[in-house]
Amino acid sequence: MFKKIIFKFLTSIMTFVFVIFVLEISETNDEDNLINETIDLDQVKETSAIVDIPDKRPKLAELRQVNNDIKAWINIPGTSVDWPIMRWVEFQNENQSFYDRKDEYKNYAFEGSIYSGKGVVFSPFNQLSNNLIIHGHNLDDNPNGKKFAQLVKFQNIDFARNTPYIFITTEDSQLVYQIFAVFFTDINFECYWVGLDEKRQAKMIEEARSRSEYNYDVSVTGKDKIITLSTCTYRYGKYQSFGQKNTRFVIQGKLLDKSDKLYSSASLVKNPNPKQPEIFQN
Numbered sequence: 001m002f003k004k005i006i007f008k009f010l011t012s013i014m015t016f017v018f019v020i021f022v023l024e025i026s027e028t029n030d031e032d033n034l035i036n037e038t039i040d041l042d043q044v045k046e047t048s049a050i051v052d053i054p055d056k057r058p059k060l061a062e063l064r065q066v067n068n069d070i071k072a073w074i075n076i077p078g079t080s081v082d083w084p085i086m087r088w089v090e091f092q093n094e095n096q097s098f099y100d101r102k103d104e105y106k107n108y109a110f111e112g113s114i115y116s117g118k119g120v121v122f123s124p125f126n127q128l129s130n131n132l133i134i135h136g137h138n139l140d141d142n143p144n145g146k147k148f149a150q151l152v153k154f155q156n157i158d159f160a161r162n163t164p165y166i167f168i169t170t171e172d173s174q175l176v177y178q179i180f181a182v183f184f185t186d187i188n189f190e191c192y193w194v195g196l197d198e199k200r201q202a203k204m205i206e207e208a209r210s211r212s213e214y215n216y217d218v219s220v221t222g223k224d225k226i227i228t229l230s231t232c233t234y235r236y237g238k239y240q241s242f243g244q245k246n247t248r249f250v251i252q253g254k255l256l257d258k259s260d261k262l263y264s265s266a267s268l269v270k271n272p273n274p275k276q277p278e279i280f281q282n
Contacts, residue, residue, distance in 0.1 A: 177253030
């Protein structure tokens, strides 16, 4: 009899403790739900903000002592693109840059240098070109290859999503360009023109976005200053074929203000039907 009384007593205590435990869990979950309902999305984004912009000013200044043709520096996180940008120097009165097959020390290099397009101005900032055109070789479509072959990495959507910016350092500025288009094009597209007026620039940007492999959630207008990175592609033909010689792989971005926040990932989706290059054999 006494054992039954003890058993009932212990059972009652255990039941009471269990009820209290369940109530505490319920209250905790309610508090968590309340917190989730009141989270500030801007604060969430802030936790993924990029704090540091690559400072290449010392390296730029150092190399400019060696070669004054060096006008800027380009850095793209997640790639080996971390090089000086040479100004356009006409080679033997041809439509070709001296640095197409030369390194930054003017020595022969088959992969060449990274160099600007004709008429591009990097500094002073108030004269910065509205389209900062930059060229570099892609020798083999190998995303781990030399120079701008590294841009092939952007053909992977996960890499593109995790690489939203292009960083440019000039003599007087540190520039951040937010990528808005990644595309294949024929060489006749106006993305290679410097000094387009606002209307034509807006039309060119719209066309670039229709060609883009991804639809980026980035607002761009004809008033924005942009960057155009261009390299070879072998998607439309092997080396020295008509298709290879007349197509390019291009990445474009818009210049951000210093007050703009930088985030570690881009908002984008796959473009289901990107416009393809027009390739005609003459």
